[in-house]
Amino acid sequence: MKRELKEKEKRGMIRDWILLGLILIILVVLLSIFPDKKGAVISTSWDFFVEMILILPAVMVILALFGVWVPKDIVVKYLGKASGIEGVFLAIILGALPTGPLYIAFPMAAALLKKGAKVSNIIVFLSAWACIKIPQEMVELQFLGARFMISRLILTIIFVVIMGLFIERIIKWGDKEGGVKNAI
Amino acid sequence: MNITTIIINVIAFAGLLIAFSKDKKKAIKSLKMAGKSFIKILPMVFLIIIIIGLLLGFMSPDQISRFVGKQSGVRGILLVGVVGALMHIPALLSFPLAASLLEEGASISAVAAFITTLTMIGTVTLPLEIKELGKKIALLRNGLSFIIAIIIALIMRVIL
Numbered sequence: 105m106k107r108e109l110k111e112k113e114k115r116g117m118i119r120d121w122i123l124l125g126l127i128l129i130i131l132v133v134l135l136s137i138f139p140d141k142k143g144a145v146i147s148t149s150w151d152f153f154v155e156m157i158l159i160l161p162a163v164m165v166i167l168a169l170f171g172v173w174v175p176k177d178i179v180v181k182y183l184g185k186a187s188g189i190e191g192v193f194l195a196i197i198l199g200a201l202p203t204g205p206l207y208i209a210f211p212m213a214a215a216l217l218k219k220g221a222k223v224s225n226i227i228v229f230l231s232a233w234a235c236i237k238i239p240q241e242m243v244e245l246q247f248l249g250a251r252f253m254i255s256r257l258i259l260t261i262i263f264v265v266i267m268g269l270f271i272e273r274i275i276k277w278g279d280k281e282g283g284v285k286n287a288i
Numbered sequence: 289m290n291i292t293t294i295i296i297n298v299i300a301f302a303g304l305l306i307a308f309s310k311d312k313k314k315a316i317k318s319l320k321m322a323g324k325s326f327i328k329i330l331p332m333v334f335l336i337i338i339i340i341g342l343l344l345g346f347m348s349p350d351q352i353s354r355f356v357g358k359q360s361g362v363r364g365i366l367l368v369g370v371v372g373a374l375m376h377i378p379a380l381l382s383f384p385l386a387a388s389l390l391e392e393g394a395s396i397s398a399v400a401a402f403i404t405t406l407t408m409i410g411t412v413t414l415p416l417e418i419k420e421l422g423k424k425i426a427l428l429r430n431g432l433s434f435i436i437a438i439i440i441a442l443i444m445r446v447i448l
Contacts, residue, residue: 113328120331127338134342141345149341152384156333158293161326162300163380168321169303172314205378207413210420217421226421227429235379235407239296243380244403246292247387251448256400259443263436271428278424 163239170202179212184219195225199232202239209233223275224268231264336381340388353393365441368398372405376412396448401441408433
C-alpha cells in the first residue's frame with residue numbers, strides 16, 4: 105500500500121514537470137507571436153511568484169510540524185466516541201488541523217466508520233479536512249482578503265454540518281430499506 | 289510584504305524554535321518534510337504563475353467577465369464549479385489563481401464556487417474514496433458538495 109502510494113506520487117511529480125514543460129513551450133510560442141504582451145505577462149507572473157514564495161515555505165513548515173508532532177491516531181481516538189454538538193465541533197477542529205492531503209483522511213474515516221462513529225461527524229471531518237485547513241485559510245486571507253475568507257469559512261461550516269446530517273439520514277434510511285441482509 | 293505574510297512566517301519560525309528546543313531530531317525531521325513538500329509543489333507553483341500571467345496578459349477583463357463575471361449569472365458559477373471539481377491542483381495554489389480571476393472581472397460568487405468545489409470535490413481521488421468509504425458515502429459527499437458550493441457562492445454574491 106505504502107509503496108503503491110509512493111509510486112503514484114512519483115508519477116504525479118513526473119506529470120507535473122511535463123505539464124510545466126508544455127506550458128513553458130506555450131508561453132514561449134505565444135510571446136514570440138505577440139511580443140508586445142511580454143511585459144504584462146512577465147510582470148504579472150513575477151508579482152504572483154514573489155507573493156507565493158514569501159508564504160509557501162512557512163506554510164510547508166507549519167504543515168510539517170503538525171504532521172510530525174500530532175499523533176496519527178488522535179483523530180480516531182477522539183472522534184470515535186464523540187457525539188452531538190461536541191462531536192461536530194471536534195470533527196471541525198480535528199479536520200482543520202494542518203496535516204496532509206485529503207487522501208490521508210480517507211483511511212482514517214474508514215477506521216472511524218468501523219468503530220461506529222457517526223456518519224455526520226465523518227462527513228464534517230472530511231469536509232473540514234478538505235477545505236477548512238488552517239494554513240489554507242491563511243493563504244486565502246492573503247490573496248482574497250478578510251471579508252471573503254471569513255464569509256466563505258462561516259458559510260462552509262454551516263453547510264458542511266447540514267450536509268453531514270443529511271447524508272447520515274440518507275444512509276440510515278437506506279439501511280432500513282436495504283433490509284437486514286446487508287447489516288449482517 | 290503584507291501583514292498576513294509576516295504573521296505566517298512568524299508562526300512558522302516560532303513553531304520551529306519551540307520544536308528545536310523540545311526535540312531536535314523530530315524538528316529536523318519536520319524541516320526535511322517541509323523541504324520535500326516544498327520541492328514537490330514547486331512545478332505546480334511555476335505552472336500556476338505562468339497560467340496567471342498568460343490569463344491576465346492575454347485576456348481582457350471583458351472576455352473573462354463574459355464567462356465568469358456578474359452578467360454570466362448562474363451559468364458562469366456552474367461552469368467554474370465544474371472546472372474546480374475536475375481540476376487537481378493543491379488547494380493552496382487555487383487562491384492566487386482565484387485572486388487573479390477576481391482582479392480580471394470574475395464575480396465573487398464564481399471565485400467562491402471555484403475554490404469550494406476545488407477543495408471539497410476530488411474526482412481524481414474518488415476511486416480511493418469509494419474504496420475506503422463505500423460508493424454511497426463517497427458519491428453523496430462529492431455530489432452534495434457541488435450543490436452546497438453553488439449555494440455558498442450564491443449567498444456570497446448577496447452578502448459581499
